[in-house]
Amino acid sequence: MKVIKFPERQQWVKLLERPALDTGVLRPAVAEIIGQVRSGGDQTLRQLTDKFDGVLLDELRVREEEFAEAESQISAELKVAIATAKRNIERFHSTQTEIPKPVETTDGVICWRKSIAIERVGLYVPAGTAPLFSTVLMLAAPAKLAGCREIVLCSPPDKSGKINPATLYAARLCGVTQVFKIGGAQAIAAMAFGTESVPRVFKIFGPGNQFVTEAKLQVSLTGTAIDMPAGPSEVAVFADETCVPAFVAADLLSQAEHGPDSQVLLVTTSERVIARTLAEIERQIESLPRVEIARESLVNSRAILVEDVPTATELLNEYAPEHLILAVEKADEVAEYVVNAGSVFVGNFSCEAIGDYASGTNHTLPTNGFARSFSGVSLDSFVKKITFQKVTANGIRNIGPAIETMAEAENLRAHRNAVAIRLESLNGARTESNL
Amino acid sequence: MKVIKFPERQQWVKLLERPALDTGVLRPAVAEIIGQVRSGGDQTLRQLTDKFDGVLLDELRVREEEFAEAESQISAELKVAIATAKRNIERFHSTQTEIPKPVETTDGVICWRKSIAIERVGLYVPAGTAPLFSTVLMLAAPAKLAGCREIVLCSPPDKSGKINPATLYAARLCGVTQVFKIGGAQAIAAMAFGTESVPRVFKIFGPGNQFVTEAKLQVSLTGTAIDMPAGPSEVAVFADETCVPAFVAADLLSQAEHGPDSQVLLVTTSERVIARTLAEIERQIESLPRVEIARESLVNSRAILVEDVPTATELLNEYAPEHLILAVEKADEVAEYVVNAGSVFVGNFSCEAIGDYASGTNHTLPTNGFARSFSGVSLDSFVKKITFQKVTANGIRNIGPAIETMAEAENLRAHRNAVAIRLESLNGARTESNL
Numbered sequence: 001m002k003v004i005k006f007p008e009r010q011q012w013v014k015l016l017e018r019p020a021l022d023t024g025v026l027r028p029a030v031a032e033i034i035g036q037v038r039s040g041g042d043q044t045l046r047q048l049t050d051k052f053d054g055v056l057l058d059e060l061r062v063r064e065e066e067f068a069e070a071e072s073q074i075s076a077e078l079k080v081a082i083a084t085a086k087r088n089i090e091r092f093h094s095t096q097t098e099i100p101k102p103v104e105t106t107d108g109v110i111c112w113r114k115s116i117a118i119e120r121v122g123l124y125v126p127a128g129t130a131p132l133f134s135t136v137l138m139l140a141a142p143a144k145l146a147g148c149r150e151i152v153l154c155s156p157p158d159k160s161g162k163i164n165p166a167t168l169y170a171a172r173l174c175g176v177t178q179v180f181k182i183g184g185a186q187a188i189a190a191m192a193f194g195t196e197s198v199p200r201v202f203k204i205f206g207p208g209n210q211f212v213t214e215a216k217l218q219v220s221l222t223g224t225a226i227d228m229p230a231g232p233s234e235v236a237v238f239a240d241e242t243c244v245p246a247f248v249a250a251d252l253l254s255q256a257e258h259g260p261d262s263q264v265l266l267v268t269t270s271e272r273v274i275a276r277t278l279a280e281i282e283r284q285i286e287s288l289p290r291v292e293i294a295r296e297s298l299v300n301s302r303a304i305l306v307e308d309v310p311t312a313t314e315l316l317n318e319y320a321p322e323h324l325i326l327a328v329e330k331a332d333e334v335a336e337y338v339v340n341a342g343s344v345f346v347g348n349f350s351c352e353a354i355g356d357y358a359s360g361t362n363h364t365l366p367t368n369g370f371a372r373s374f375s376g377v378s379l380d381s382f383v384k385k386i387t388f389q390k391v392t393a394n395g396i397r398n399i400g401p402a403i404e405t406m407a408e409a410e411n412l413r414a415h416r417n418a419v420a421i422r423l424e425s426l427n428g429a430r431t432e433s434n435l
Numbered sequence: 436m437k438v439i440k441f442p443e444r445q446q447w448v449k450l451l452e453r454p455a456l457d458t459g460v461l462r463p464a465v466a467e468i469i470g471q472v473r474s475g476g477d478q479t480l481r482q483l484t485d486k487f488d489g490v491l492l493d494e495l496r497v498r499e500e501e502f503a504e505a506e507s508q509i510s511a512e513l514k515v516a517i518a519t520a521k522r523n524i525e526r527f528h529s530t531q532t533e534i535p536k537p538v539e540t541t542d543g544v545i546c547w548r549k550s551i552a553i554e555r556v557g558l559y560v561p562a563g564t565a566p567l568f569s570t571v572l573m574l575a576a577p578a579k580l581a582g583c584r585e586i587v588l589c590s591p592p593d594k595s596g597k598i599n600p601a602t603l604y605a606a607r608l609c610g611v612t613q614v615f616k617i618g619g620a621q622a623i624a625a626m627a628f629g630t631e632s633v634p635r636v637f638k639i640f641g642p643g644n645q646f647v648t649e650a651k652l653q654v655s656l657t658g659t660a661i662d663m664p665a666g667p668s669e670v671a672v673f674a675d676e677t678c679v680p681a682f683v684a685a686d687l688l689s690q691a692e693h694g695p696d697s698q699v700l701l702v703t704t705s706e707r708v709i710a711r712t713l714a715e716i717e718r719q720i721e722s723l724p725r726v727e728i729a730r731e732s733l734v735n736s737r738a739i740l741v742e743d744v745p746t747a748t749e750l751l752n753e754y755a756p757e758h759l760i761l762a763v764e765k766a767d768e769v770a771e772y773v774v775n776a777g778s779v780f781v782g783n784f785s786c787e788a789i790g791d792y793a794s795g796t797n798h799t800l801p802t803n804g805f806a807r808s809f810s811g812v813s814l815d816s817f818v819k820k821i822t823f824q825k826v827t828a829n830g831i832r833n834i835g836p837a838i839e840t841m842a843e844a845e846n847l848r849a850h851r852n853a854v855a856i857r858l859e860s861l862n863g864a865r866t867e868s869n870l
Contacts (some may be wrong), residue, residue: 008601024607077839077840077842078841080837081836081837081838081841081844082841084541084834084837085837085841087540088540088541088544088546088834091538091540092538092540092546092822093547095536095538095763096548101530103526103530103795104526105522105523105526105527105794106519106523106793106794106795109523109789109794109795111527111618111794111795111796113524113530113531113796113813115776116773116774118807118808119774119807131844131845131846132845133841133844133845134648134841134845144676145579166845189439193745202807202808203808217656219654220664221664223664223803223804223805224808225805225808225809229655229656229658233489244860246856246860247853247856247857247860250849250852250853250856251853253849253852253853254847254849254850254852254853255864256849257847257849257850258847269592284852284856285848287852288848288849288852289846289848290846290847290848290849294849306817331825332825338551338821339551339554340551340554340819342821342822343821343822343823343824344821344822344823345823345824345826346825347825347826347827349826349827349828349830349831349856349857350463350824350825350826351826351831351853351854351857352853353838353842353851353853353854354544354826354831354834354838354854355822355824356825356838356842356850357837357838357841357842358541358834358837358838358841359540359541359544359546359824359826359834359852360538360540360541360544360546360824361546361548361823361824362822366819368499368658369658370658370660371821372553372554372637372819373553373637373638373659373660373819373821374660374819375818375819375821376820376821376822378548378820378822380815380820382809384775384801384806384807384808384809384810385810385811385813385815386773386776386777386778386779386810387527387777387778387779387790387796387797387804387811387813388770388779388780388781388796389779389780389781389785389789389790389794389795389796390766390767390776390777390781390782390785391780391782391784391785391786391789391794392784393784395784396784396786396789399519399523399789399793399794401516401794402515402516402519402520402793403516403788403789403791403792403793405512405513405515405516405787406513406516406517406520406568406569406792406793407791407792409513409516409566409568409601410566410567410568410601410736411566411724411725412570412689412692412693412725413692413722413723413725414685414688414689414691414692414719414723414725414729414789415689415791415792416788417685417688417689417693417719417722417723417789418682418685418686418688418689418786418787419680419786419788419789421681421685421719421764422682422685422783422784422786425679425681425682
C-alpha cells in the first residue's frame with residue numbers, strides 16, 4: 001500500500017483514481033460472440049461452451065436430477081448458513097416493498113404508483129476461482145420476493161459439464177426457474193435475445209469478468225436492461241484511534257483477495273493506525289490461500305492520512321466507494337455525512353464480509369465511483385414502478401384550463417384539443433358522440 | 436391507420452413492432468463531437484453552437500437579466516398554469532419520498548436504507564418545433580424535491596442566441612442552478628465531462644433527437660448515468676363501446692402530432708369503435724397546425740380488433756406502451772391487469788395530455804417496449820439508495836458462524852478471517868490489539 005500524508009485538495013482526483021480498464025479491445029470480440037449467438041442459437045452456444053469452457057454439452061439446461069445430486073453434496077452446516085443468509089436478505093428486502101399511496105393532486109385528479117415485477121429476469125453467476133453462490137442468494141431471493149414470473153440463471157460449467165453444487169442448491173432454494181450451463185458473453189447474449197432453449201429476459205443481473213461486463217453493456221444498448229455497469233470490487237475503511245488495526249487489516253485483505261484488480265483504501269486521522277494496520281496486514285496475509293492475488297491488489301491500494309473527520313468524509317464522498325467501513329468514534333454520527341457509497345458498515349464489528357453474505361443488505365453494489373449516481377441492487381431493481389391517474393369530470397373541469405394554456409404555449413394543438421373536446425362535452429356545447 | 440382484425444397470436448410480435456431506427460450511422464459522428472468537447476471545452480462548444488444552431492455566443496451561460504427578461508415575456512395565465520402543474524408534480528412526487536425503515540434481521544444486526552440525492556444532475560431540454568418547458572417542470576421539480584445540490588440545464592439557443600422564455604421561466608421557478616445555451620450531442624458531452632463553464636454532472640436526464648439520445652448512450656458507457664434509453668413517443672388506447680370516439684380520436688392525434696416517428700395504437704373489442712374513431716380522426720385532423728406530422732405518424736399506426744378484454748390486455752402487455760389509456764367499462768378493474776406500461780390513464784376523462792402536463796405524474800417515460808423493464812422518471816431517479824448495517828458484538832456472535840461457513844465454501848479465506856478475528860477477540864482467545 002502506498003502511504004500518502006495530508007494530500008492537498010487538488011491532488012485528490014489523481015490520488016483517488018481507479019486503475020483504468022481499457023475495454024476497447026474486447027468490444028469487437030464480444031460483439032462477434034453476441035452476433036453468433038443471435039443467429040446460431042443453441043448450436044452456437046454448445047460450440048462456444050466447448051471452446052471456452054472445454055466441455056461439449058448435449059443439453060444446456062440443468063436437469064432435475066442434477067439439482068438433487070447438488071443438494072446431496074451440500075453439508076448440513078452450509079445449508080443452515082445459506083438458510084440464515086436467505087432469511088436475512090428476505091427480511092431486509094421486504095422493507096423495500098412499496099404500497100401504492102394514491103394522492104388527489106387536484107380535486108378529481110387521483111394519481112398513484114404501483115410496483116409490478118419485471119416478468120422475466122436473467123441472472124449471471126460466475127464460476128472460476130470462487131464459486132459465488134452468495135450472488136445467487138443476493139439476486140434470486142429479491143427477484144422471487146418481487147414476484148418475477150421467470151428467473152433464468154446462467155453459470156459456466158466446469159470441464160466435467162457440471163455447475164457448482166452450492167450454486168445449484170441456492171438457485172433451487174430461491175425459486176430460480178431454469179438454470180443453464182452457459183458462461184461469458186455468450187450467456188448474456190442468450191438471455192438478451194433468447195434461443196431455442198434459453199428464454200429471452202427483459203433485464204440481466206450479476207457480476208462477471210470483462211467479457212461479461214462488456215456484453216451486458218452492449219445488450220443494454222439494444223433494449224435489454226442491466227442492473228448496473230460493473231467494475232472491480234473495492235472497499236474504503238475510515239479508521240481512527242478507536243479502531244482495532246487487526247480488524248481493519250482483515251477487512252482490507254478480505255477485499256484484496258477478490259482479484260488482482262480490487263482496490264482498497266484506508267483513510268485515517270491517525271498515523272499510528274496506518275503503521276499498526278500495515279503490520280497487521282503483513283502478519284495476516286501469509287496464511288491466505290489467495291496471498292498472491294491479495295498482494296497484487298495491495299499494489300493498487302493506498303493509505304491516506306488526513307487532518308480531521310470532515311476532511312476524511314469529504315475525501316471519501318469524492319471517492320464514492322462500493323463498500324465503506326466506519327471504524328471510528330461516533331460512527332453513527334459520521335454515517336450521517338456519507339453522500340456517495342454503495343453500502344456502509346457502521347462500527348468495529350460491522351465487517352464487509354457480513355454484508356457480503358448475510359446481514360441482509362445486497363452485495364451487488366456500484367463500483368468505480370458509480371455510487372455517485374447508482375444504487376445497489378434492491379427490490380426496486382426487479383420491478384417497474386408504473387404510474388396511474390384517474391380523472392373525473394370534475395377533475396378535468398379543475399385542471400383542464402391549465403393544460404390547454406400549456407399545450408397552446410408548446411404549440412401542441414392536438415394536446416389542447418384532447419382536453420377541449422372533453423370540456424365541451426361537459427358544458428353541453430357539443431353533442432355527446434358516444435356510440 | 437392500418438386496421439387489423441382478430442390477429443393470430445403468432446402475428447403479434449410482427450404486428451407490434453416499432454419502426455426500426457438505425458443509429459449506426461450516428462455513432463461515429465456523435466463520438467467525434469464528444470471527443471471534441473472533451474478536449475476543446477468551452478471554445479469547442481461555441482464553435483459547435485455556431486455550426487449547428489447558427490449563432491456565435493460570447494457566453495454560454497444564461498445571465499441573470501435574461502431570466503428577468505424571460506419572466507416579463509410570460510403571460511399571467513401561463514404563469515398560473517405552470518404553478519398548477521408544478522404544485523401537482525410536487526404533490527405526487529412527494530409521495531415517493533422514502534423514510535429509512537431499520538430492521539433487525541438478526542439479533543444485533545440492524546440494516547437500513549437511506550435515499551440521498553445525487554449531488555449534481557444535468558437536464559437536457561430540446562427546443563426546435565415545440566419548446567418543451569413542461570419537461571423542465573418534470574425534471575427540475577423532482578430534482579429539487581430530492582435535494583440535488585446542483586441542477587444544470589442545457590437547451591439549444593435560437594438564431595438570436597436566446598433560449599425559449601418559458602423554458603427559462605420554468606427553470607428559475609423550479610430551482611435550476613445554471614442554464615447553458617448548448618444543444619445536441621455537445622450539450623450531453625459538456626455535462627458528462629465538464630468544461631471551464633459547464634459543471635460535470637453525475638446523471639443526465641431528458642429527451643432529445645437521435646444525436647442527443649446516441650450521445651446519452653455513449654456517455655453512459657463511460658461513467659455518467661442516464662435516465663433511460665429514449666425512443667419516439669407512443670400511446671396505446673384500449674377502447675370498448677363505452678368510449679367516446681371523439682375523445683379517443685383526440686388522444687390518438689395528440690400523440691401523433693409529436694413527431695412523424697410517433698406511434699399510436701388503438702386496441703378495441705368493437706368494430707364500430709374503429710369506424711367511428713377513424714371518422715373522428717378525419718374530422719379533427721385538418722384543423723391541426725401540425726397536420727402533416729400527424730398524418731405521417733398515423734401511417735406507422737394500427738387499429739387492432741380483438742375478441743375480448745383478456746386478449747386485449749395480453750396484447751397490450753406484450754406491446755408495453757409508454758402511455759396506456761383505458762377507455763373501457765370497469766377501467767379500474769382492467770387497470771389491475773396492466774403489467775407493462777409507462778403511465779396509465781384510467782377512464783374516459785383521463786386523457787394523456789393531463790399526464791403530459793399537470794396531473795402530477797411524470798411524463799418522462801419508457802418508450803420502445805422498455806416499459807417491460809424500466810420505470811418512468813420519479814423521485815427515485817434523483818437519489819441513490821444507500822444501505823447501512825450496524826452489527827453489535829452480540830450480532831456478530833449470532834451471525835458470524837454462518838458467514839465463516841459460507842466464506843469457506845466460496846474459498847474466500849480472508850472474508851472468513853474478518854469474522855473469525857472479531858469472534859476470537861470477543862471470546863478472549865486473542866488479546867485485543869487496540870491502540
